[in-house]
Amino acid sequence: MSDTPSLHTDESRYSTAKLLRRLLALAWQFRVDCLLSLALSIILLLLGLVGLQLLGTAIDVIRHALDPTAVPPAYPFGWKPPANWSPLHVVTALSLAIVAQAVLRSVLTYSYNMTTVRLTQGKIVPELRGKLYSKIQRLSFRFFEVHGSSSIFNRLTGDVQNTRLFVDGVILQGLNMLITLAAYFLYMWKIQASLTLACLSVTIPLALVTHYYSNRLRPGYQKNRDLYDGLVEVFSQSVLGIQTVKGFAAESDRIKKFETGNRAVASQQQKIFWDLSVFTPITHFLSQLSLVILFAYGGWLYVQGRIPLGGGLVVFAGLLQQFTGQVANLSTIANSVQQSLTASKRVFEVLDTPIEVENNSNPVKPSRLKGNLVFDGVTFGYVPQTPVLKNLSFTAQSGQVIGIFGMTGAGKTSLLGLIPRFYDPQQGRILIDGMDLRDLDLDEYRRQIGIVYQESFLFSNTVAANIAFGSPYATQDQIEQAARAASAHDFIMALPKGYNTVLGESGADLSGGQRQRLALARALLLQPPILILDDPTASVDAKTEHEIVSALRHAMEGRTAFVVANRLSLLRRADRILVLEEGRLVQEGTHDQLAHIHGPYQDAAVLQLMDLAREERSAA
Ligand code: M5T
Numbered sequence: 001m002s003d004t005p006s007l008h009t010d011e012s013r014y015s016t017a018k019l020l021r022r023l024l025a026l027a028w029q030f031r032v033d034c035l036l037s038l039a040l041s042i043i044l045l046l047l048g049l050v051g052l053q054l055l056g057t058a059i060d061v062i063r064h065a066l067d068p069t070a071v072p073p074a075y076p077f078g079w080k081p082p083a084n085w086s087p088l089h090v091v092t093a094l095s096l097a098i099v100a101q102a103v104l105r106s107v108l109t110y111s112y113n114m115t116t117v118r119l120t121q122g123k124i125v126p127e128l129r130g131k132l133y134s135k136i137q138r139l140s141f142r143f144f145e146v147h148g149s150s151s152i153f154n155r156l157t158g159d160v161q162n163t164r165l166f167v168d169g170v171i172l173q174g175l176n177m178l179i180t181l182a183a184y185f186l187y188m189w190k191i192q193a194s195l196t197l198a199c200l201s202v203t204i205p206l207a208l209v210t211h212y213y214s215n216r217l218r219p220g221y222q223k224n225r226d227l228y229d230g231l232v233e234v235f236s237q238s239v240l241g242i243q244t245v246k247g248f249a250a251e252s253d254r255i256k257k258f259e260t261g262n263r264a265v266a267s268q269q270q271k272i273f274w275d276l277s278v279f280t281p282i283t284h285f286l287s288q289l290s291l292v293i294l295f296a297y298g299g300w301l302y303v304q305g306r307i308p309l310g311g312g313l314v315v316f317a318g319l320l321q322q323f324t325g326q327v328a329n330l331s332t333i334a335n336s337v338q339q340s341l342t343a344s345k346r347v348f349e350v351l352d353t354p355i356e357v358e359n360n361s362n363p364v365k366p367s368r369l370k371g372n373l374v375f376d377g378v379t380f381g382y383v384p385q386t387p388v389l390k391n392l393s394f395t396a397q398s399g400q401v402i403g404i405f406g407m408t409g410a411g412k413t414s415l416l417g418l419i420p421r422f423y424d425p426q427q428g429r430i431l432i433d434g435m436d437l438r439d440l441d442l443d444e445y446r447r448q449i450g451i452v453y454q455e456s457f458l459f460s461n462t463v464a465a466n467i468a469f470g471s472p473y474a475t476q477d478q479i480e481q482a483a484r485a486a487s488a489h490d491f492i493m494a495l496p497k498g499y500n501t502v503l504g505e506s507g508a509d510l511s512g513g514q515r516q517r518l519a520l521a522r523a524l525l526l527q528p529p530i531l532i533l534d535d536p537t538a539s540v541d542a543k544t545e546h547e548i549v550s551a552l553r554h555a556m557e558g559r560t561a562f563v564v565a566n567r568l569s570l571l572r573r574a575d576r577i578l579v580l581e582e583g584r585l586v587q588e589g590t591h592d593q594l595a596h597i598h599g600p601y602q603d604a605a606v607l608q609l610m611d612l613a614r615e616e617r618s619a620a
């Protein structure tokens, strides 16, 4: 199971206090909606109290009617029934008021729920998700090297949801709980002070238990998210790599791996639920205990003649029940606190990741570039301590084709990656038309570079849309022209719907050579002054190679082109060839020059010529 390294090693940045502060700031951003939701819950609370009070009064009216020596009913809110009303009239009126109160409460509960959902799902979640997505899109490559796509997906989905839980599940519910408890407490205190204290004494152990479990739960949630990342990783890798999996008959292996992960997540989840399933009943038991105290101590008080047995006591019992119910809610809130802290840390980690390659404060927007490129003492490594390019210096004149040759792992792709500034060099600088790349506006600069990678990613979209990926306003004519230039037009026309054929996921229904030519068309459509080709003919047969090479010859005209290739067919046409060995520039010259100098290029040339001769002989 791949474990996900933390984005920030600096854990102090995510102390509980700091996380809480940021979550509160998030809630503050939506304060109007929060207040609205809170106001509704307070009205609901007051209505509930009114209902209880009316019930108590109704009971006293009945008792008094049956037994005139009992305490006379105290009417609430300064209301007095007209003198000519019989007790039946009064009770009917009170009952109607209770029903009206219940109806109003239902309506308000509905609006409360709607308000809260609009706040959480309609505002907070989309806002967070949008922020996260645009951050992820802007992050530099290194981020994606370190983090599996699954961890990123999970953060974007589940963790965003659990982060918003802090607003509705913690702040709103918590405030609601506090206000409710305070109101009930005062109300109960007014009815009978000592009984209130006795009944509420159970809240102390309740708070302690809650504190204990709350701390116990958090690491569990963190572990759970990490394990879940791993599980989704196994799954998504198997889907993306299904060809390899099947090709190596590795299905049962993968299934076993998934099962292991699956079980790990399950047992971890069970552990959390086990904790919860002990915790929740304890809180419920303690709340029930307060009712027992009410009966025992309340009964004793009655026997002592210190409280009457009337509506007041019914109201008291009702309040107590709701009070302890609210306190028992503590367990849910505590659980939500831990869940949202865990999740928000994972969300904030992404939001806090510095974008390594970024515009400086005052970037230059280049007009159309000429394409004079200079590498000046460039040293670069994916990990700073192990450079893969060492003190590299060369110049490419506008319009030149620069071939790059070297053994696998020599650093060719890495060199190409520095040109669009996917990474910044650790030492030295790269200049385009005399300007340091770091001073240019990244987007404007990159738009002037066409790239064809070793393996091209195609989107599940039409052929035309794939070609127009970098130039969304291109006309059909321009798209076809680019396709022709990449010798892709003919095979595209042979597809079932021509340019409107939708490609399967990852373009699975095209051959390697076809994919490369689509990618080339995509690059050419930009009309870029700089063209980067990373071994575009690596995966094609000789005939297609020939086609691509002649297409390229045309395509590279008038552009500064950097072509990585191992086949001489492409390199021969380069104005200059750079030979790399373990990240160093060891030879430089034209094909004709290099073919006559002893060195790696000559070795490769001889080998390829020998191969060619052998093939010709065996064909003859
Ligand atoms: C040069 C390492 C790689 C190798 C060295 C692209 C990439 C490479 N490397 C990383 O650590 N992370 C990366 O994202 O850098 O690799 P290269 O530049 O890819 O070599 P190449 O293009 O000449 O090789 P090839 O096989 O494409 O001909 O040590 O591990």
Ligand code: MG
Binding pocket: 412, 413, 414, 454, 534
């Ligand atoms: Mg490469």
